[in-house]
Amino acid sequence: MTEHWTERLSEYVDDELPTAEAAAVEAHLAVCDECSALVADLRGIVAVARNLADTPPTADLWSGIADGIGGVAPDAPVRPVVIGRAIRRPAASRRVSFTIGQLAAASIALVLLSGGAVWLAMHGTRTAPADAVVSGQPIGVRQVDVRSHGTYYDAAISELEAVLERDRNELDPATVAVIEENIRSIDRAILDARTALEQDPSNLFLNEHLENAKKRKIQLLKRAAGMRVQG
Amino acid sequence: MSILTEPKSVGVEPDRADASLAAEGDTTAFERLYRRHAARIHSLSRRMLGSEFADEVTQDVFVRVWQKIGLFRGDSAFGTWLHRLAVNVILARRADLARHRERFLDGDAPLALVSSRPAGSDARLDFEAALQLLPSGARQIFVLHDIEGYKHEEIAQMLDVSAGTSKSQLHRARMALRQHLG
Numbered sequence: 514m515t516e517h518w519t520e521r522l523s524e525y526v527d528d529e530l531p532t533a534e535a536a537a538v539e540a541h542l543a544v545c546d547e548c549s550a551l552v553a554d555l556r557g558i559v560a561v562a563r564n565l566a567d568t569p570p571t572a573d574l575w576s577g578i579a580d581g582i583g584g585v586a587p588d589a590p591v592r593p594v595v596i597g598r599a600i601r602r603p604a605a606s607r608r609v610s611f612t613i614g615q616l617a618a619a620s621i622a623l624v625l626l627s628g629g630a631v632w633l634a635m636h637g638t639r640t641a642p643a644d645a646v647v648s649g650q651p652i653g654v655r656q657v658d659v660r661s662h663g664t665y666y667d668a669a670i671s672e673l674e675a676v677l678e679r680d681r682n683e684l685d686p687a688t689v690a691v692i693e694e695n696i697r698s699i700d701r702a703i704l705d706a707r708t709a710l711e712q713d714p715s716n717l718f719l720n721e722h723l724e725n726a727k728k729r730k731i732q733l734l735k736r737a738a739g740m741r742v743q744g
Numbered sequence: 745m746s747i748l749t750e751p752k753s754v755g756v757e758p759d760r761a762d763a764s765l766a767a768e769g770d771t772t773a774f775e776r777l778y779r780r781h782a783a784r785i786h787s788l789s790r791r792m793l794g795s796e797f798a799d800e801v802t803q804d805v806f807v808r809v810w811q812k813i814g815l816f817r818g819d820s821a822f823g824t825w826l827h828r829l830a831v832n833v834i835l836a837r838r839a840d841l842a843r844h845r846e847r848f849l850d851g852d853a854p855l856a857l858v859s860s861r862p863a864g865s866d867a868r869l870d871f872e873a874a875l876q877l878l879p880s881g882a883r884q885i886f887v888l889h890d891i892e893g894y895k896h897e898e899i900a901q902m903l904d905v906s907a908g909t910s911k912s913q914l915h916r917a918r919m920a921l922r923q924h925l926g
Contacts, residue, residue: 523915529896554922561871562890567787574786574803575778579771581807587767587814720815725836 522548526555673734684737692737699733702726759822767813774813778806781823785830791875791887792834801837805830831888835902838884874924878917885910886917 518538524530525538542549674696681689706723759780765773785805790798809829816825875883884903888894889910894902896910903910 520912520915523918524911529911551922554925555918558918558921558925559890562886563893565787565871565891567783569783570786570799570802572799574782574799574806575775577803578778578806578810579775581803582771582774582810587769587810587812 519548519551522552523555526552526559670730670734673738677734677737688737692733695733696730699726699730703730760818763813763816763818763822766810767816774810777809777822777826781826782806784823785826788827788830788887788892789834791872791891792884793837794876797837801834804837805833808833827892831892831902838880870925871921874921878920882913882917882920885913886921889914890918 518541521530521534522538525535528535530538542552677684677692703723703726706726710720710723759777762770762773762777766777782802786798786802789801789805793801809826812829816822875886878886881903885899888899888902889896896907896914899905899910900907905913
């Protein structure tokens, strides 16, 4: 069997080959012991994989989870769980100092973005969960107002970007270039997610993707805002 | 009586009942959910990201579940909803964790490090060990497709690759596993 067909045997095993090609493969398998053995092995691997048993963690992880959620109601921002995680510090570079007021504005923006805007997007009026389940009705989720996302987000980011623009000459040009490129990349991801959410506002994956993208941008701007010029 | 005694939920499966309670802040109910699903989530985390990160990622998953449990609408099984959320968390961690890896494996050579064992009671251990030695991209696609049952189109969206790449990487993973297990 040619290399071309060999590479497609997994598709044959998964019944994903077009009919004509599948027939050609079968005709070949009828006269080729080597390829027949390969197909049998691939089927065996798939069978083992599908029947793999799940094994619990060797340690009881509940205490760490309880610490992470302790004192916090569902759907509220939670403290990060830090277990043996290395603390990464940004490399020292030429930095610019910001006033206390500017950093305070950034902090307020972060609270709005990480708490308020997400809360508005994820929640709203909903029926009492227990009653909803017993009655057979789904737990209701208000339609996401994408414009609320944009209002809080755009205002806060604009303020932070204005601060950076005012002091960009005091930052290392290479650093500025990296920051701006990363921001552009994240903004593209945010735009794509928000566009998709307009069609499917309760999509969990899209909401997670949008939230993660916003967090990345916030972290990037925080890091940039903390840079100081070393004279 | 154990605090983890299953709730007396007449006509409502335990997961749904406990999810409703947890959405209202009941941590005991949430712990029951964790106990019932920890093995599956931990196994998924281990197979996707490696044993060294599985505990931490499992905890992250359940903390996120607590945060988002109000989004569980009950129109699918809780386990299905939980699993999808876990995949999202795991995929979001891939880039960060890749930087912590001591080795980035590529090609088939690393499979030679795993000793050959006769088929039988140790077959499962061999399979899991061999799985960990696959290149991360091929391994994750193999886990999502062959173990977790996702389609190539879904995997392509999750991993931001083409369906064709998903298929070729799956075949590569299967061939690499065959080399060791055969």
